[in-house]
Amino acid sequence: MTAPSSTTTSHAVDAYTAAQQAQDAAVGHSSRTFRVWRGANGEGDFRDYTTEAMDGMVVLDALHQIQAEQAPDLALRWNCKAGKCGSCSAEINGKPKLMCMTRLDELPADEPVSVEPMRTFPHVRDLVTDVSWNFRVKPNITRFTPRAPDAPDGTWRVDQRDVDRVQEFRKCIECFLCQDVCHVLRDHHKHDEFIGPRFLVYAAALEMHPLDVADRTTQLKEAHGIGYCNITKCCTKVCPEGITITDNAIIPLKERVADQHFDPLRALVRLVRGKKKPG
Numbered sequence: 001m002t003a004p005s006s007t008t009t010s011h012a013v014d015a016y017t018a019a020q021q022a023q024d025a026a027v028g029h030s031s032r033t034f035r036v037w038r039g040a041n042g043e044g045d046f047r048d049y050t051t052e053a054m055d056g057m058v059v060l061d062a063l064h065q066i067q068a069e070q071a072p073d074l075a076l077r078w079n080c081k082a083g084k085c086g087s088c089s090a091e092i093n094g095k096p097k098l099m100c101m102t103r104l105d106e107l108p109a110d111e112p113v114s115v116e117p118m119r120t121f122p123h124v125r126d127l128v129t130d131v132s133w134n135f136r137v138k139p140n141i142t143r144f145t146p147r148a149p150d151a152p153d154g155t156w157r158v159d160q161r162d163v164d165r166v167q168e169f170r171k172c173i174e175c176f177l178c179q180d181v182c183h184v185l186r187d188h189h190k191h192d193e194f195i196g197p198r199f200l201v202y203a204a205a206l207e208m209h210p211l212d213v214a215d216r217t218t219q220l221k222e223a224h225g226i227g228y229c230n231i232t233k234c235c236t237k238v239c240p241e242g243i244t245i246t247d248n249a250i251i252p253l254k255e256r257v258a259d260q261h262f263d264p265l266r267a268l269v270r271l272v273r274g275k276k277k278p279g
Ligand code: SF4
Pocket: 181, 182, 183, 184, 196, 197, 228, 229, 230, 231, 232, 233, 234, 235, 236, 246, 250
């Protein structure tokens, strides 16, 4: 028996490779490169990882695969992989997104996919940031203050339209992507003076609640810095829950603040009658 010539072997390899590629293409396999931020405490750089991508994969799947195959020390945060826990926020190709809801087939196939941590919060490691500032902001907003019950059995009567109006705000998953993109926090670092779009949504949910009687307009104007928002709508564009942050939450809150604090007649009435929620 004679050994195959090198030309024969090379043809066999080419044929095998072509067959494998055809099979991969048939089942939706392809190779993708991910440019992932690695480092700690704000220091670091991008590193490239190439991995196999399959039909239906999201960015989080690819990063898990990279963790399993090449970088077991890659730090990232996730919980549900269903767009509901708000943990996997990052910047993908420069845009704030949830890693578990960003499909690879939405991203250009001919260039690396960049994945970096949110920039508005202190960097911890790799893709993980410290978002605890948000949890310190929330308790400073006057909590839900319901009016007395409407009926002797302790129940209330509300108009369904008023219930529907605040329902949208309750979809928030606290991913903080809106906080990440807002220039007041991201570029101007006004974390001590401005609560950011997420908490303006939260304040709107309370202010517009049909049972709530607290008036948050003074704190919105003074402690919570609503005046810093110049309605750029960047927050609305990145919200994965599709909450119309600017038009439905922030603008109505700004109108309430203006009514209460810049309308001389209302300001006088307010002074005479004490705190009263606008209608
Ligand atoms: S609309 Fe206001 S809160 Fe939203 S991103 Fe722009 S400045 Fe920030």
